[in-house]
Amino acid sequence: MAHHAGVDADALDALYDWVTEGWEWLAKGRSTIDVNIAGDELLNDN
Numbered sequence: 001m002a003h004h005a006g007v008d009a010d011a012l013d014a015l016y017d018w019v020t021e022g023w024e025w026l027a028k029g030r031s032t033i034d035v036n037i038a039g040d041e042l043l044n045d046n
Helices: 009-032
Strands: none
């Protein structure tokens, strides 16, 4: 799908990193206010 859209491997890697970082900061925010959801423990450095 990425190839069809003209997205090369470097851009795809950068997008993957961006999404991963977003999930991590969302989990950190929930942890800060003690409103964790299942799986947050996999994303936080606790």
